[in-house]
Amino acid sequence: MLPLRSALRGISGARSFSTSRVLQSELSYQVFGPENDEIKRNPIIFLHGLFGSKQNNRSISRALVRDLKCQIYNVDLRNHGHSFHSQEHNYNVMAEDVVEFIQQQKLDKCILIGHSMGAKTAMTVALRSPNTVSALIPVDNAPVNAPLKSDFSKYVRGMQHIESAKVTKQSDADAILKEYEKSLPIRQFLLTNLIRSEDDKTMKFRVPLSVLGRSLDNMADFPYSEPGTVKYQGPTLFVRGTKSRYVSDEFVPAIERFFPNYQLADVEAGHWLISENPEAFRQAVVKFLQDAS
Structure with missing residues (x-):
């Protein structure tokens, strides 16, 4: 286990702390929060x-704290x-990882917020281990x-092209990635995974692209596969981007059965809505959790 790193940080007059821990063969994580x-x-x-990391949600986490x-x-x-890294990558094993993480941290009941791949992982956790989840927010x-x-x-092809170059x-x-994605914010997001190899000083991705x-x-x-065969009865907020097609109205019946x-909650944004419109996302989450408590 690598040593714990901690730092104090103030947020709008409120005391808070941030700790980061990297665990070998377990999930790496960072904690933000007020004093106990x-x-x-x-x-x-x-x-x-997908292709994200804990770094993506630091700013919104500080605001929510x-x-x-x-x-x-x-x-x-x-x-x-x-x-x-593992050769196996699907929602069942990722949900198992998260359930184990909850147990390791002795969190008892927790609120799950997940974006995109993280949303399906969070939903899977809530359906298989509902007693550990007090509220659910798939994004x-x-x-x-x-x-x-x-x-x-x-994106995978572009990232592989970078490594081969x-x-x-x-x-x-x-410049290479621009051939595959014109949007600068999306390229910047993908390039957060880029690190320098200690062997030959070339740039490589820390995510296993082949996997x-x-x-x-x-x-x-x-x-x-069958909506309603299992259910999570706790309070759930589906946040969707108005310019995204991942949560269309045709999927609402399945949502209701699970x-x-x-x-x-609709947020004026595309699929990357937490970074595109963080204030609207923050307001939706805060209102939902204050009402649910």
Whole structure:
């Protein structure tokens, strides 16, 4: 186990702390939260999307700590960030990882927030281990089998192209990736995974591209194929981007059968809505959790 790193940080006048821990063969995570005597509700576990990491949700976590007075655990899912790599990458094993993490941290009941891949992972956890989840917030994904946008396979090809080109500068990596993705914010997001190899000083990706590339079909699936065969009865908020097609109205019946105590919140944004419109996302989450408590 690597040593614990901690730092104090103030948020809008409220005392808070941030600790980060990297565990070998377990999930890497970072904790944000108020001092213990200020904690007012169950902890939140925040799960990122495909090609993301715990770094993505630091700013929104600090804002939610201020508003909700709770601990927030930002977690790197397997094959992402600083967590372990595995040849197996699907929602069942990722949900097992998260359940084990909850047990290891002795969190008892927690609130799950997940974006995209993290949303389906969070839904799977809630359906298989409902007693550990006090509230659920899936962000821009639905409990259905639905093809991923073709962009994700294109991203893998672009990232593999960067590695094969053995570039030594991030600007060169971005120039290659621009052939595959025109949006600068999306390229910047993908390039957060870029690190410098200690062996030959070339730029490589810390995520296992071959594993994630062949797991894209798994990311389109949902472990429970028949809506209603299992249910999570706790309060659930589906947050969806108005310019995204991942949670269309046709999926609402499936949502209702799996998660009967659900609400919908629309945020003016695309699929990356937490970074595109963080204030609207923050407001939706805070209102939902304050009403649910």
